[in-house]
Amino acid sequence: MIGHLLDLGLTDYQEASRLQVALHQARVQEAIDDTLLLTEHLPVYTLGRTTRPEHVGEGWVRGVINGIPVLSADRGGSATYHGPGQLVGYPILWLRTYCAGPKAYVNCLEEILIRALDALGVPAGRRAGMPGVWVGDRKIAAVGVRISQGVTRHGFALNVANDLLPFAAIVPCGLVRAGMTSVALERGAALELEAVGQAVVGAFQEVFGLALQKERVAEWLASTGARPAAVDCVSSKGA
Numbered sequence: 001m002i003g004h005l006l007d008l009g010l011t012d013y014q015e016a017s018r019l020q021v022a023l024h025q026a027r028v029q030e031a032i033d034d035t036l037l038l039t040e041h042l043p044v045y046t047l048g049r050t051t052r053p054e055h056v057g058e059g060w061v062r063g064v065i066n067g068i069p070v071l072s073a074d075r076g077g078s079a080t081y082h083g084p085g086q087l088v089g090y091p092i093l094w095l096r097t098y099c100a101g102p103k104a105y106v107n108c109l110e111e112i113l114i115r116a117l118d119a120l121g122v123p124a125g126r127r128a129g130m131p132g133v134w135v136g137d138r139k140i141a142a143v144g145v146r147i148s149q150g151v152t153r154h155g156f157a158l159n160v161a162n163d164l165l166p167f168a169a170i171v172p173c174g175l176v177r178a179g180m181t182s183v184a185l186e187r188g189a190a191l192e193l194e195a196v197g198q199a200v201v202g203a204f205q206e207v208f209g210l211a212l213q214k215e216r217v218a219e220w221l222a223s224t225g226a227r228p229a230a231v232d233c234v235s236s237k238g239a
Contacts, residue, residue, distance in 0.1 A: 001034070002033060003033050003035055003212045004213055004215050005035075008217060010040045013071060016090070019037070020153050023037070024153050034091070036201070038087065038197055041082035043166065046070075046072070046080055047070065047078070047079050049075065051079045055174050077131065077144035078173050084162060087157070091109075092153065095151065098209075102147055105145060108208070109156050110132070112206075114133055116158075116199040117199075119199045120183060120187070120191065120195075135186055138179040139175070139180055140159050161183065183196060
């Protein structure tokens with residue numbers, strides 16, 4: 001099977017969310033094939049459907065924590081942080097093509113990250129009852145998804161070389177005392193986000209049996225008609 005890969009570069013979270021919605025509807029209407037979006041986000045906290053006030057403190061009502069905006073998201077999971085140096089992936093897929101249901105899909109996303117990290121020399125795995133990917137008792141990647149009309153949105157966030165300090169202001173993923181880590185910390189040296197992205201894309205293709213063709217973002221979106229105004233704001237890397 002053939003799919004599309006869009007590397008958006010650095011994006012505002014809300015702009016990327018609008019693009020996801022547009023592509024989700026295009027996929028529901030079978031106007032596009034399955035697609036993987038890769039991006040980094042400007043600093044932002046996002047609150048999933050299971051977030052409780054105690055996970056974010058006063059940021060729950062103020063909408064900001066230490067100058068960083070706090071936004072609601074319609075994905076599963078609780079609170080998390082996104083920022084530059086973190087690789088975020090948003091698959092837009094027909095779920096039934098690949099998985100029996102949401103739990104199996106989350107398992108597939110975890111497997112992709114575990115395989116990619118292994119290829120990068122970072123041994124990672126799962127922890128029972130704790131979605132995401134872990135290195136020992138330290139969380140290196142979060143997974144939170146939404147499935148609507150049979151098509152997936154949201155996805156995963158892998159800490160590569162991002163600042164981990166903002167996680168200390170929340171209860172990440174609703175897990176008290178969950179330590180956070182990154183590829184850079186585990187390797188003792190930084191890796192280019194592009195190299196990590198290549199490892200993730202390779203594992204994604206293996207797990208889903210999908211050949212991804214990298215597209216020039218602006219041109220491809222124009223050709224599909226699924227181009228919200230927000231796309232004009234993505235970095236030139238994805239142009």
